[in-house]
Amino acid sequence: MAHTFPSVEWFQALADIANGDDDLKKFGTLDATVVFKVAEQHYSVTFDILQARDVHESSADDALEADFVIELSPEKWQGMIDDIQTNGRAGRDWTLNTLDMIDDEPIHKNLGQDGFAADKFHRYGPTLQRFMDNSSQLETEFAGAAVTT
Amino acid sequence: MVLTRDTTPRESRPALPDDFAQRFGAQFAELSAESGDPREFSLQWGTRAKPGNPQAGLTIDDINVGLYGHIPDRAESRNRIPRGAIALKGVTDVGGYSVCDAHRLWSDQAGQLYEEAIQSRWQTATDLPWDTGHGVPEDVELAVCQVATELCQQSQTEIEAISKWFRELNPIYHEVKLHLACNVFDAARMFDGYYKRAMLNGGGMLLESTGYLNRIIQECYSGWTETSTLLHLVRGSFTHTILRYLTTYGPTQLDRELAGRCLADKTRHIAYAMDHLRFSFSKAPERAGAYAISLVAAEAQVARDEADHVLWEALAVIFGGGVRGMDEGMEIVKRLRRDWVNDYLDRMAWAGVMRRAGVHPALRQWIEEPDTEAVGS
Structure with missing residues (x-):
């Protein structure tokens, strides 16, 4: 079944995979609320030690409460997901770390300028990279685009 | 400290094992003329810890119940007594443990950081894709070995600097010591990882760094807060930035994964120092001047280290994909230097130390928006 990106269903499916992924635990705990921003849409996922829960679409105001927001253009989100699906994991040009560093503006920020949370x-x-890499298991269709597997 | 006695009537308590009084009772009876039953004079008998979050299990912070969770502003005993235990009569200070004030070492985050460290189990031997680390052009390999040498040296400095302080940190603040024990382990793992990386393709260890900052970290006697600031926030931010760039520009998957794993560890170490420094300021704002003096000295040594071109050129070769790409690589090195100085200053600002205006001239050239400060929340 194809999941549309971006949507709550897509992130929930990714959370479900993470919650059953024993290998993810080897990368360590993840204790943070993360908002994924795609154009003007915000999707919040709360990582509670070893569980991803409370996946929901949030408002820009809610994003202020997140530990950090990851913001990419829709094209870059699609590029990253396509690359993960092609290779089974993000290649060098499409890891979160690379995307965060390659342009002048980092892709992650705490909207309240709390550097501790942003770190x-x-x-x-x-762990977060593993979470995204698990999208290789999701049949994804992009809003207004063809299905990719 | 309030001594909480078990108020259960003696006759309704279950009996102690028959041999208890014979084996242990005499020792406890020395503390209490009334009874050899420790339930009567335990500081808080009956205190039970429960997991706060089922996902996390029973964490080190969960056992902070009742008086066991009382973090004193100042430790009264300079010996190895665990928090909540009963001090023996007549035992004097055992020496060391000179850091007895919470504001000189405490961080509310230490317990969680410790839990994260021990949960994040990985080992360089089997969790890294060593088979992907071959086939690197020789000039790039030499540059990788040079960077690995310097990262090993930084790890050694971290291990020794923290280890030296263990005996001075009062164990009543056990969360901090547990976290720092993991910090030492993490530094050992980083040393191990980069030493192995250097040995993978025949390059080995190359030129040691100038090491001016290493020396003042090792020789800092001002206090643990000052040492942690130099080690974790000045040097730590520098190492953090190098690792961050290696997660992208490392020439092999191995290099990128090794850097990524060490980066997560390093961020934990920095988190402790940020939170500790902020806590310290909240309790002892008058010490700000002492920190500033430490930083002036540290930045001067950083400037001396920065004048050495070996590390920058090695990184430029890696980032540029070889000696021929060094010019392009050096542009990335400039970004790295800008990022590390700004990250360092942002972290200091979060902790409450505004350094942008007074930062050493050699570092000032890299500052963005010199008139503004990042703020914490």
Whole structure:
């Protein structure tokens, strides 16, 4: 079944995979609320130690409460997901770390300018990358685009 | 400290094992003329810890119940007594443990950081894709070995600097010591990982760094807060930035994964120092001047280290894909230097130390928006 990106269903499916992924635990705990921003849409996922829960679409105001927001253009989100699906994991040009560094503006930020919370992007980086890499298991269709597997 | 006695009537308590009084009772009786039953004079008998979050299990913070969770502003005993235990009569200070004030070491985050560290189990030997680390052009391999040498040296400095302080940190603040024990382990793992990386393709260890900052970290006697600030926030931010760039520009999957794993560890170490420094300021704002003096000295040594081109050129070769790409690589090195200085200053600002205006001139050239400060929340 194809899941449309971006949508609550897509992130929920990713959370479900994470919650059953024993290998993800080897990358360490993830204790943060993360908002994924796609254009003007915000999707919040609360990572509670080893569980991804409370997946919901949130408002821009709610994003202020997140530990950090990851913002990419729709084209870059699609590029990352396509790359993960092609290779089974993000290649060098499409990891969260690379995307965060390659342009002048990092892709992650705490909207309240709380640097301690923003640093959690790196503190939980390997686990978060594994979370995104699991999208290789999701049949994804992009809003207004063809299905990719 | 309030001594909480078990108020259960003696006759309604279950009996102690028959041999208890014979084996242990005499020792306890020395503390209490009334009874050899420790339930009568335990500081808080009957205190039970429960997991706060089923996902996390029973964490080190969960056992902070009742008086066991009382973090004193100042430790009264300078010996190895665990928090909540009963001090023996007549035992004097055992030496060391000079850091007895919470504001000189405490962080509310230490317990969680410790839990994260021990949960994040990985080992360089089997959790890294060593087979992907071959086939690197020789000039790039040499540059990788040079960077690995310097990262090993930084790890050694971290291990020794923290280890030196263990005996000075009062164990009543056990969360901090547990976290720092993991920090030492993490540094050992980073040393191990980069030493192995250097040995993978025949390059080995190359030129040691100038090491001016290493030296003042090792020789800092001002206090643990000052040492942690130099080690975790000045040096730590520098190492953090190098690792961050290696997660992208590392020439092999191995290099990128090794850097990514070490980066997560390093961010935990920085988190402790940020939170500790902020806590310290909240309790002892008058110490700000001492921190500033430490930082002036540290930044001067950083400037001396920065004048050495070896590390920058090695990174430029890696980032540029070889000696021929060094010019392009050096542009990335400039971004790296800008990022590390700004990250360092942002972290200091979060902790409450505004350094942008007074930062060493050699670092000032990299500052963005010199008139603004990042703020914490």
